[in-house]
Amino acid sequence: MKIVVIDYGIGNVKSIINSFEKQNIKAILSRDKQVILEADGLILPGVGAFSHGMNNLNKYGLVPIIKEYVKTEKPLLGICLGMQMLFERSEEFLNTEGIGLIKGSVIKLPIESSNKIKLPHISWNEIIPKKILWSNTILDDIKVNSNMYFVHTFVGNPENDKDILSITKYHGVEFCSSIKKNNIYGCQFHPEKSAETGLYIISNFIKICRKIN
C-alpha cells in the first residue's frame, strides 16, 4: 500500500505521516511525478495562504501531475489548504487560480469578526451530512455531529451541492467542511489533528485505497 503525501514545502506533513504510521502504513513524502502517479492514495496537505500554496505547487510543476493522477480514479485527499486548492479559484488577496478539480471558489467565511466572533476560526466544531450519505466514504461510520479540529479563515464554496460531503456551522453561518467528487476528497478540518475520530477518517481513506487497488 503506497500512500504518497505531496511535498511542496508547505503543511504539517509530520503529523499526517504519523497518523498513517499509527495504522501501520509508511506514507512517503514526495514531489516526483513517477512516485505520485504510482501511488495507491494521494494526500495534498497545506496550511496558510492560497496564493503561496499555488505558487509552490506551480513551482514544482505539480498541478498537471495531480490532474493526471486524478484521471486514474485512485483516491485523493486534500486537507485544509489542500482542499481549498482543489477549487477553481480563491478570492484571497487577488483572484488566484486553483487546480480546478472542483467547481466553485474559495471565499472568506461570510461572517463579520468581532470580539464575540473570532477569526481565524480556530476550534473544534461539528460536521453534519448534507446530501451525500457518509457510508463508503471517508466519513463512513463517523457519528453525525462529531467534533473535528478547524483552523482557517477561508472556505471552499462548491457550486454543485452534490459535491458537499459535510457542512459545519460557525456562529450560525453554514459552510462546507468536506467534499467528495468521485474519488476526490477534501477536508477543511485536520483529520490528523482531530484525535481518535480523525484517525478513523484516515483509516477510512486507507480502506478506500485498498478497495480500489
Add this chain to the structure above:
Amino acid sequence: MNKIRIIARLDIKNDYVIKGIHLEGLRKVGNPNEMAIRYYNQGVDEIIFMDAVAAYYDRNSLSEIIEMTCKDVFVPITVGGGIRKIEDIQTALNAGADKTAINTAAVRNPNFIKEASEIFGSQCIVASIDAKKIANNKWEVYVDNGREPTGKDVLEWAKEVESLGAGEIMITSIDKEGTKRGYDLELNKLISELVSIPIISSGGAGSKEHISDVIKNTNIDAVSIASVFHYNIETVDSLKEYLINEKKIQIRL
C-alpha cells in the same frame, strides 16, 4: 456558540515538565512525553509545550520532545520559549508543531510577527503575552520568562499584535500563574473584549470552578491549564464533564 478549547500547558526544562509559581521555580512534575499522552488519552483539545529556560540559556531545545510526542498525540501542538528567528519557527514546524508561541522576540522586534505570519500564515503564530498588574486595569508586558519589565501596556500590545497578523493571543497573568488561586478575570475580560482573534487564557487555575469562572465571565476562547492537571486536581475528562454537565458550557467531548 463556539466550543471552548481545553489546553494542557507543559513547561519544560531539559527532560522534565516543571511547574513554577509566578514563572519562578523549577519543581519537577513529570516526563513530558508521558504526560502529553496521558492528557491526550483523557481527551485534551490541544497541548502547549513551553521551554521554561530558553531565556536563561539562549537556546531552544524542544524539537526532540515534539517529534516524539507527535507520534502518539493527534491534537494540535503549540511550541514556545526561545522562538527568536524565522528558522526557529521552521524547526518547530518541521519537528511536528502546528503553532509557535512568540513573546520576547516580538516585543524586541514587532515586525517579526508580521514577517512570520506572512511566511507561515497567521494560524501558526500565537502571540504570547506575560502580564504583570501594575495598577487598576493596567498591566505591564514582561519578557524573558517573566523576568524583565518592558514599560509596554498589555492591552495596547494586544491590539498591536492583532494588527501585525498574529492568529491567536495567549495571555498569562504572572501574578496568578502557579498560585492556584484563579485566573485574572479582569485582565481576561478586558483583553477578550478588545480583539477579534482567539484568546487563550493562561495562569492561575487551581480548581474546576476557576476554569468555569473565566469561561463564563469573559469572551476567551480557550483555557490553558497546568497545575490543575499536573497536580492531579482534575483529570481532563472529569473537568470536561463538570463544565459540560454542570455548567452547560460547550466543549468537545
Add this chain to the structure above:
Amino acid sequence: MLRQVYILSVTLLKFVVKLIKKMKKKQAYFGLPEEVKFCKKCVISNQRPSSTIEFKNEKGEKKKVINFNDDGICSACVYNEEKEKRISWEDREEKLKKLLSQFRSTDGSYDVIVPGSGGKDSAFTAHVLKYKYGMNPLTVTWSPHLYTDIGWKNMQEWMHTGGLDNILYTPNGILHKEMTKNAFHNLLHPFQPFIVGQRIIGPAMAKKFGVKLVMYGENQAEYGNAIEENTNPIMNMDFFSSDDEMNMKFGGVSMKEYIETGKYSKDDFAPYIAPEKKDLIKAGVEVHYLGYYLRWDPQECYYYSVENTGFQANPVRTEGTYSKYSSIDDKIDPFHYFTTLIKFGIGRCTYDAAQEVRNDKITREEAAYLVKKYDTEFPEIYFQEFLNYIDSSEDEFWETVNKHRSPHIWKEVNGEWKLRHNVSLTGTDDKN
C-alpha cells in the same frame, strides 16, 4: 681580584633578579589560597570564605575558606552527597519532634524564637513549626538597612497571611550607618555590622522573653562551612556571645574607639552586644538549625512560602543573578554580593547557581552559563541609595573597591578589571 668582583656582581645580580621576581609574584590578599580552583561538581571556587565570628573581624585578617577535597570537590557538595545517601530523614524528624516536645509550652507563652525577615526560608521555618509541629513561635526580625517594597510586603504578609507574631527590631540608624561605612571602607564588607546584630538577635530575644529555644533555618554547612559543624544541630556559641565587649569590632573599629570619638556611648551599642556566654548557658538557651532535622531545599521553601505565608517573588530579576526570590528585602544586599565578587572573584549568581546544582535543579553546565551571564553584573538600581547610606562619593566607592582587588584574582587590562579565572575557564589566565 677582577675575577672575584665578577663573581660577586653576578651573584648580586642574580639575587636582585630573584627579589624582583618575588615582589612581582601575585600575593593573595586576606591570606586566600594562591591558586584559584572551581569545584568539579558545582561552580563555587576555593576562595569562598567560611562563616566567621563577625565581631572579631578586622582589617587584614586571614580568611578561612571552603575546603576542597583531593578530587577537587567542595565540602558543600560532599555534605550534599551525604545528605542524599547517608542521612535518614525519618530519624532526624523524630529527633526534631523529641526536641520540640522538650520545649513546647503549655501555658500559651512563646516557646521558640525564629529569627528571620519573612523571606522564603524563615517564612517556612516559622510556619511549619507553628502549624505542623504545634509550637508557639515568636519571629524576630533584625531590620534590613533599607527595606525594599517587596521585602516589606513579604514581611507583612508573613504575619497577616502566615498567621504569626513578630517583633521588628531596628537599630539606631546613625550608628548603624557609620559602622556600615567603616565596614565598607576598612573591610570591603558593608554587611559586617548587620551580620553581628543578625546573629545576636535570636539568643538575645530568647533571653529577654525567657524562651529557651532558638531555631534558624538553614545551616551554613549547606554552603560550605566545615562538615563537622553540621553533625551538631547546635550553633556554636562563639558566633553570638562574647566575653570581651569593648574590643568587639564593627567595621574594623572597636566599640572602645567609637565611644572615644564622643559621638556615642555604650548605650548605643545595646543591639550589638552579644549576651554573655555564661548567662546563656545559665538560661538554658539553645540555638538549633531546622536544616539539621528537615531535608533543606530553598526552592521548596519558595513554593511553601507562596502557598502559606503570602510570599511573592520579586517581579524583576535580581541584579547579579538569575533568581527572583532569594534575599530580596534589603537595598544594600546587592552590595554585599558585589563586594564578595571583588574580594573573592565570585558573585551572587555563583552562590545561587551552586546551591541549585547541589539540589538538582540545574546542571553544572547551566550553572556555568548563568554565572558567565550574570555574576559580574553591577547592581545599578540601588547604587545611589547605597552611596547616600554610607555617605561616600562614587569616586570614594571605586577607590575602596579597587584597593581590595587581590592581584591573584584580578588583572587590569586596558583600564578594565578582568577576572584571571572563572568557572567557564575564560579568565585572562585560564588556559583555553
